[in-house]
Amino acid sequence: MTEIKVDNKASKYKKVAYYPGCALEGTGHAYNRSTKEVGKALGLELEEVENWNCCGAMEVKNIDPKIQTYLSSRVMSQAVNAMGHDVVMAPCNGCYHNLKKAEYDLTNDQGSRDVVERISAKAGHKTYQPGEIETIHALDWIKHGIGEEGLKAKVKTSLKGLKVANYYGCMYTRPRHIFPEKDNGPGTESTSKPHFMDDLLAAAGAANVDFPLKTACCGGAHTLSDSDTSTKLVLNILKAAETSGANVIATECPTCHTGLEMHQIRAEKKFGVKTNVKILYFTQLLGVALGLSPRKVGVQENVSDSFPLLKEQGLA
Amino acid sequence: MRPISEIEPAIEQATTAPELLALGEEVLEHWLIAKGSRPTGAKSEGFRLLALHRQGAKGEPSFNACRETCRELAYHYNLVTIEPDHVDTGLRLAMMRLIASHVYYFVSGKLHVDQLGEFCCSSRDMRLNGQNDLKTEA
Numbered sequence: 001m002t003e004i005k006v007d008n009k010a011s012k013y014k015k016v017a018y019y020p021g022c023a024l025e026g027t028g029h030a031y032n033r034s035t036k037e038v039g040k041a042l043g044l045e046l047e048e049v050e051n052w053n054c055c056g057a058m059e060v061k062n063i064d065p066k067i068q069t070y071l072s073s074r075v076m077s078q079a080v081n082a083m084g085h086d087v088v089m090a091p092c093n094g095c096y097h098n099l100k101k102a103e104y105d106l107t108n109d110q111g112s113r114d115v116v117e118r119i120s121a122k123a124g125h126k127t128y129q130p131g132e133i134e135t136i137h138a139l140d141w142i143k144h145g146i147g148e149e150g151l152k153a154k155v156k157t158s159l160k161g162l163k164v165a166n167y168y169g170c171m172y173t174r175p176r177h178i179f180p181e182k183d184n185g186p187g188t189e190s191t192s193k194p195h196f197m198d199d200l201l202a203a204a205g206a207a208n209v210d211f212p213l214k215t216a217c218c219g220g221a222h223t224l225s226d227s228d229t230s231t232k233l234v235l236n237i238l239k240a241a242e243t244s245g246a247n248v249i250a251t252e253c254p255t256c257h258t259g260l261e262m263h264q265i266r267a268e269k270k271f272g273v274k275t276n277v278k279i280l281y282f283t284q285l286l287g288v289a290l291g292l293s294p295r296k297v298g299v300q301e302n303v304s305d306s307f308p309l310l311k312e313q314g315l316a
Numbered sequence: 317m318r319p320i321s322e323i324e325p326a327i328e329q330a331t332t333a334p335e336l337l338a339l340g341e342e343v344l345e346h347w348l349i350a351k352g353s354r355p356t357g358a359k360s361e362g363f364r365l366l367a368l369h370r371q372g373a374k375g376e377p378s379f380n381a382c383r384e385t386c387r388e389l390a391y392h393y394n395l396v397t398i399e400p401d402h403v404d405t406g407l408r409l410a411m412m413r414l415i416a417s418h419v420y421y422f423v424s425g426k427l428h429v430d431q432l433g434e435f436c437c438s439s440r441d442m443r444l445n446g447q448n449d450l451k452t453e454a
Contacts, residue, residue: 058435061435062435065440097436097439101439170381170433170436170437171436171437174380174381174436174437174438174439175377175380175437175438175439178439192383192384192387193384212385212388212391212392212411212415213385213388213414213415213418215384216382216384216385216418216422217381217382217385217418217422217432217433217436217437219421219422219425219432220436221431221432221434221435221436222425222429222431222432225429226425226428226429226432229421229424229425229428229429229432232421232425233418233421233422233425236414236417236418236421237418239414240411240414240415240418243407243410243411243414244411
């Protein structure tokens with residue numbers, strides 16, 4: 001009798017290739033640290049992509065989008081061909097978005113395939129073929145790898161008392177066509193009202209507030225060229241979180257996180273408007289719920305000082 | 317038509333849901349006129365606001381950066397007008413004001429720097445705009 005191999009996401013995501021990207025080695029270091037710690041605490045394994053490179057981010061994409069496609073494809077090629085993985089997890093929305101975009105381009109555009117093939121040959125590595133690997137976000141990894149019930153079973157300190165506004169930013173869901181697995185029926189993520197972060201934090205005991213700006217523009221890409229627009233957009237997001245009753249905003253992207261923290265300060269300096277809502281990575285919140293100390297998940301590295309709030313809630 | 321800059325204080329002073337919805341429509345009208353389109357009176361899902369957004373995103377996928385914000389404005393309009401005596405009506409109106417402000421900040425920002433939303437929400441490069449001819453959702 002032939003053995004039937006059951007391939008579900010829970011087992012598939014137990015051990016994945018990890019692509020931290022550049023932000024998680026810099027401003028998003030606390031996100032890197034907390035993601036790894038949460039993975040350990042949940043029994044989910046990460047293997048960092050060997051000799052990874054930039055995903056092409058905005059700098060390369062603005063000069064030549066096909067070079068960005070190549071750069072992202074090389075990361076996927078490393079994970080598949082050098083390490084034998086079939087899933088790569090990118091916690092940064094920018095990296096996640098760019099790998100997804102590369103997958104879409106390689107599936108749909110011969111010109112992109114030609115460029116990637118040519119540069120891969122020149123660089124001396126195997127060309128990435130679309131469909132060889134699945135790119136997922138840290139939210140997918142935990143949501144499907146362990147699930148809400150699995151998470152609940154491991155919670156040591158409930159996040160009860162925290163009122164969370166979940167901010168997903170734009171690159172996790174837009175543009176819709178590069179995320180074919182979303183809006184795909186029960187259990188899948190929604191591009192108009194994403195909920196995976198809400199689900200995980202609720203499982204850890206937090207109360208999610210009804211937050212209408214969870215995917216609203218923060219002006220992130222224009223933060224240097226048009227800072228005032230970015231500050232006004234961010235300030236509005238912060239005010240909306242406070243109006244909805246939140247005492248903390250949970251983030252899942254280093255760029256969003258940094259933007260919210262920096263413009264919170266700039267809004268006070270430039271426009272004289274102070275907001276008190278705290279900003280934490282969702283992995284930091286999950287880490288605290290799993291019994292890790294706030295320092296272990298890098299809360300001290302955040303600009304926004306969340307220690308008083310965590311102490312007040314008995315979480316530090 | 318008043319200058320778009322006059323809409324920001326109008327949003328801050330608005331006290332009813334119909335006023336805020338109309339201000340959201342007015343912001344989108346500015347975008348359409350600036351882009352050489354004529355705002356129509358058509359409705360989508362019962363809202364002119366949503367039809368105007370759809371009209372504004374045609375050929376401009378980055379304009380989808382304010383799609384969900386427009387939908388939230390319509391949703392809050394419904395909340396306030398369907399349950400005017402609800403205990404949360406004051407809060408819902410305050411939230412609606414912030415949502416309308418967000419539409420205003422995004423559109424006025426995009427009128428200032430056209431590429432706002434290009435890199436992220438439409439995943440298009442900023443410099444070679446239009447030459448990356450893959451299918452987009454607009």
